[in-house]
Amino acid sequence: MQDFSFHKPQNLAAAVDTLKKRPEAKALGGGQSLIPVMKLGLAAPSDLVSVAGLAELRGIKVDGKELVVGAGMTHAEVADSAEVKKAIPALAALAGHIGDAQVRNRGTLGGSLAHDDPAADYPAAVLALGATVVTDRRKIAADDFFRGLYQTALGADEIVTSVRFPIPEKAAYAKFAHPASKFALVGVMVAKGPAGVRVAVTGAGPGVFRQADMERALGGRWAADALAGVAVKAEGLNADPYGSAEYRAHLIGVMARRAVAAAG
């Protein structure tokens, strides 16, 4: 790993200020995505600005019809949170199956979203629930946030501070884990909420995406068998030795049905 300067700012403003002054700097959440990438030499920032512990990024609360989760909350904290379990149990369950126990003890919501691994779990929740990503300077709708392979709408010096999840009527996430990495080979989050029915797929493509045909079918009738007629195309999907595009397309259907069934 190439060396860098480490910064531990006292507050959000100082963190943003450091990022602005150093164009090669990166924000560091729990490090469970960024540190492995740096160890492999795929990223070599000049500075790391630790943000996970900032007070502005901590906390979980229900605010009106939204669940607000601080970007610095670890996956374990989200999974164990009574508020999350009550408001959006599917989100707690999703967080409880990210990576493994040790990763969940360090990895954070904000870090996961900023890294935007195409096989990460959280992006499916953010997109399917129609959440709003709140940063130090603005609010970004989920539909505008994800921009494909490791690309988001975030500026280089922008820090995710929290995510506002509209509390859905029903939601569930079904994940088919990659046998080796345990990332999602295919993960499907379905939700029926204020913004209608939304279906988001992670792991299968170059980035998280919505499945419009399934949304239409479930919008008509919320039931697993409503998806029976929806054909998922393999074109454009990922392929590796553990899952061809065709198999992933098939799994999108299976996971979507299971998620709908689980959501009740």
Next chain:
Amino acid sequence: MPSISLRVNGKSVRAEVEGRTLLVELLREKLALTGTHVGCDTSQCGACTVHVDGRSVKSCTMLAVEADGREVTTIEGLAGADGKLSPVQAAFAEHHGLQCGFCTPGMVMSATDLVRRNPGATEAQIREWLEGNLCRCTGYHNIVKAVKAAAQAGGK
């Protein structure tokens, strides 16, 4: 070079580290706590698992500077001052939960976190919890048996 101070196995430690120094490098190379092992470079194997403020983390995927001001426990700090093995350590010996011993420190630290958190853990929960720890020798059978026994014995 950043200077950090932390507590490791109950003792105060000050160290000069580079930004890039990993917690596991600090432990192994500067503090000579070689019980914590490195078995991979992609955060999968869990041999490097230690506790930071009581929670299990992979010390190969945490910067030493991030441990500044924290309480770190390694396998060397698990037994009592009198050398008495912790319930998880004792259960691993009793149930032959280790063979070559290389994954063992990480396995024990991870299992310790589990039994503290969930003393009633079922076999399925134990197997799921240990997803972040690879063992190539035991086939996990006796590890699971040991963790279950430790959990029933009251964990810690």
Next chain:
Amino acid sequence: MAQGGIGSSVKRKEDARFLTGRGTYVDDIVRPGQTHAVFVRSPHAHAKIKAVKTAEALKAPGVVAVLTGADLAADKVGNLPAGWLIHSKDGTPMVEPGHMALVADKVRHVGDQVAVVVAETKDQAREAAALVEVDYEPLPAMVGLAQAIAPGAALVHDQAKANTCYDWHLGDKAATDAAFAKAHKVVTLDLVNNRLIPNAIEPRAAIGEFDRVTGDLTLYTTSQNPHLIRLLLSAFTMGVPEHKLRVVAPDVGGGFGSKIFHYAEEFVTLWAARRIGRPVKWTATRSEAFMSDAHGRDHVTHCELALDKEGRFLGLRERTLANMGAYLSQFAPSVPTYLHATLLAGCYTTPAIYSEVRAVFTNTVPVDAYRGAGRPEATYLIERLVDVAAREMGMDRVDIRRKNLIPKDKFPYQTPVALQYDSGDYQATLDAALKKADWAGFEKRRAEAKARGKLRGIGISTYVEACGIAPSAVVGALGGRVGLWESAHVRVHPTGSITIFTGAHSHGQSHETTFAQLAAEKLGVSTDQVEVVHGDTAKSAFAMGTYGSRSLAVGGTAIVNAIDKIIAKGKKIAAHLLEASEGDVDFKDGKFTVRGTDRAKAFGEVVLAAYIPHKYPANLEPGLEESAVYDPKNFTFPAGCHICEVEIDPDTGVTQVIAFTAVDDVGTVINPMVVEGQVHGGVAQGIGQALLEGAQYDDQGQLLSGSFLGYTMPRAGDLPSYQVGTEVTACTHNPLGVKGVGEVGAIGSPPAVIGAVCDAIGVRHIEMPATPERVWRAIRDAKKA
């Protein structure tokens, strides 16, 4: 029985240090003034090296040396040898291209070592390694076996025409063809034994050290056999006499075969240490391990079984292409030949067998022994054929096996492929396993699973393997270049504590405990009084190390023989002390007694007398320590029956192993707890091979499964709890009656797992690993058909 003696589940002596973080593995060792090595490895599978430019790297901070293949050539060192010579059918010796520890002419697999950078710190070495500039001219990569032997294929080594190392055969072709000609039924099968990556959790590491005053060289290395490494360093790679070389293999974190071999890196650290006059340390990253540890298996096989009307096996023949990878690793040539084809009778009475094996070079990582080595490949081939035969003959899978098992009254049993099995009772392990697994009640469980929407299947394998390697004369006749005996030295100290020095090496096998149990049993002492020393050529006598489930059968026998010498000498001393004739002295339960009297001397009294020989026999040397070496008379033949039960999710193709039963006959059991643990671990690797693991290269020779993110290691959640049992028939040719247990789990299990998958989804065969996608496709194709 002595306390802690043979047959008791003594808790392990080694655990105290491992559980408290006090184990000492190579990477834990820090030598004064040590430097750090990082290798420059090829990014290409096959390319000519046009130039290696080291000037920039040499200028980098902290760099002590940058060494290349040219430096090796100048020093005339570093050619890694093959340890086994195979002759082709036509009598010509195999093609032995040599293997330079740093290559200068061309690279032959991704990860091939081109240069080494030695620097003050690991980071400095890593950074400087990135500055070594190598000009490559890429050549076509020969990745798959079919591609490598196709006409016009590029040559991995110029001297190996058609990339063939050897084209070998075994068995009576005419008799086998005749058996097939008169067969009622012939079943054929094409199958692949998938390439595996051993992945001991401890990555390989080495520290080379040079004493400038004495000229002595010391190598700390992650090895299963330090003496063998010293021999190869001395005779081949370094050319330094043994008395100037010490090899230490301290605690080693798993081997599974992959730490048998003399690797380039361990030689290079030692050679570099001599050149710079300082210790040089290297530890593999896991990514590096994936492309530099010898891989295992990788056979492509066509096989056939001839049967009579009743389902009796008349003949078996096979053609196998065996992947050697880019170079010949030490024991690679023996794996698909003498460790594979000689096992093709399995536990059956098949009278005629013919095997043809062609070993092929490819632009992939070298392949060598991995847990089971050749025997899992043979067992898988036989057991898959038997299942397919049962299916095509309309016979029950148990009945067809039972009908063909070698009866227990036919031992010793001479197979048509060279081996003579000394003992066994294959019906007993079969019956015990069927009962333990409740084979009879399976259909009920299948129906219950079906009601839940799951496809449940059951699979069985009955197997025999050959281990406890091996009689040196036999090995020599078959092309082995080493003897395979084992040494022991037992030192009884004046106050009665005992040190056992063994050439075997424990890297998970629990020798420190089980070998101490041998002394406890024979001498009536507590295991606490016994310490087992291994892993250091300066401490134990020359011996061959640990692999092929040989440590107890060969090394343990040597220990017992040395202890017998201690007892014999003790009797002489006791006879003198008791004023009796030596012939009248018995030794039992730690006491020397005079037959027919109540006169006795405790073991401790006799030991003390040996060291304080005030009253002592004339013509007897004081002291009490003895050595023995043991060269086995035959292989040992563990056997057993494995039964696997799976449930498959038809929507996703995911296979869950619900139950796994193993009943093995490993001969006399010294420590049941340890034996069970060994079976568990072996079975886990077998289930891994069958369902999860498999090295995958792309057509450019890049390893797609080059990390734990892409290569599926079995995790706790992938595996069940196992039901394990033993049946005992004693080995007839060693005094303990032991056979060996290290490999049985990995040998017997894969066909049981695949048999269960095939049974669940109703197909004839499915390739390993039976990944969810493969199973899903097989279900879909079966529906279409």
